[in-house]
Amino acid sequence: MNIPFLSFTAQNDLIEDEIRAAFERVFQNKWYILGKEVTSFEQAYAQYNQVQHCIGVANGLDALHIALKTLEVGEGDEVITPSNTFIATWLAISQTGATIVPVEPDPQTYNIDVTRLEAAITPKTKVIMPVHLYGQACQMDTIIQIANKYNLFVIEDNAQAQGCTYNGKLTGSFGNINATSFYPTKNLGAYGDAGALTTNDAALAQKTNLIRNYGSEKKYYNEVIGVNSRLDELQAAFLSVKLKYLNSWLDERKQIADAYTKALAGIPDLILPVTAPRADHVYHLYVVRTTKRDELEKYLNDNSIGTGIHYPVAPHLQKAYEHLGYKKGDFPIAEEMAETCLSLPLNPGMTDEEIAYVCKAIQQFYE
Numbered sequence: 001m002n003i004p005f006l007s008f009t010a011q012n013d014l015i016e017d018e019i020r021a022a023f024e025r026v027f028q029n030k031w032y033i034l035g036k037e038v039t040s041f042e043q044a045y046a047q048y049n050q051v052q053h054c055i056g057v058a059n060g061l062d063a064l065h066i067a068l069k070t071l072e073v074g075e076g077d078e079v080i081t082p083s084n085t086f087i088a089t090w091l092a093i094s095q096t097g098a099t100i101v102p103v104e105p106d107p108q109t110y111n112i113d114v115t116r117l118e119a120a121i122t123p124k125t126k127v128i129m130p131v132h133l134y135g136q137a138c139q140m141d142t143i144i145q146i147a148n149k150y151n152l153f154v155i156e157d158n159a160q161a162q163g164c165t166y167n168g169k170l171t172g173s174f175g176n177i178n179a180t181s182f183y184p185t186k187n188l189g190a191y192g193d194a195g196a197l198t199t200n201d202a203a204l205a206q207k208t209n210l211i212r213n214y215g216s217e218k219k220y221y222n223e224v225i226g227v228n229s230r231l232d233e234l235q236a237a238f239l240s241v242k243l244k245y246l247n248s249w250l251d252e253r254k255q256i257a258d259a260y261t262k263a264l265a266g267i268p269d270l271i272l273p274v275t276a277p278r279a280d281h282v283y284h285l286y287v288v289r290t291t292k293r294d295e296l297e298k299y300l301n302d303n304s305i306g307t308g309i310h311y312p313v314a315p316h317l318q319k320a321y322e323h324l325g326y327k328k329g330d331f332p333i334a335e336e337m338a339e340t341c342l343s344l345p346l347n348p349g350m351t352d353e354e355i356a357y358v359c360k361a362i363q364q365f366y367e
């Protein structure tokens, strides 16, 4: 049996006709930028995410950067964000000239440890940017409480957790303005790059709308220094098709994750994902941890099972951030994650036989 880490086959087979029809619609309509497909997807996604406004942009990194720009974050400001995240979260802050203030994750859930937040706040802090890592919701009640107490903004990085909830409320609807990515591998993925912002604040939505399109609402009249980061019509049309299936795909992801957790429980030196009380987990990734990570990875790959590592190097130890002067040992939890984490294959359409094959291989490795 050959089990790839990623597979789009089952999803694509299911929606092939609808995707072709969406292409045909855009092709025939002959309006390719900021037209009715984008508007219609923005409305549908806002409704899905239970927010007032959605603004489509070119990708998730831009969505994070534009969220910060909309809140006028820049040089001299500090932004609190996890020490363990995909690099885009950090890059978005760097692009504004603000200072990244990393906070370690909870070693059980891998999400930002809210008990460490207050100690990281200074008079320069402007934003808390939590990341719903691997698809699990952060402890949003405490984060919002602390933000309110210190008069800070919250920007959720919801790239990995569309459709996830905390206390029954959807991620991407807590912060002042929030960012998500529709990179193909995300739970809601386009057939190329795409992203969006979500907010309940009409003034922020309007500003974001300007920034993504040259700072211009009326063509050739520029109100602010904007960027070009528009969601294109074709990707919007595709995303509208896929959005209708998102909840059923998330259910499938959870079922596969539950099957893994059931079959793999009790293996010493194999730490399985833990979901916090009140948090939901939509399993963008099923991440296990083990001190024998490299050996397990090789064993699975040798048995034709694809795996991933999310992520092999903590942001503070990346060459790109050398100038910040961090060294090994500065964020030990993030570093341990980087050394021990392994992502198992998890794709809608995965069969019971395939799940069992992966679990059996892992059990054999530990025998």
Ligand SMILES: *Cc1c(COP(=O)(O)O)cnc(C)c1O
Residues within 6 Å of the ligand: 059, 060, 061, 062, 085, 086, 088, 089, 131, 157, 159, 160, 180, 181, 182, 183, 193, 194, 195
């Ligand atoms: C994917 C991802 C992003 C960036 O999205 P792109 O569309 O690839 O730019 C940002 N943050 C997190 C946590 C992500 O997983």
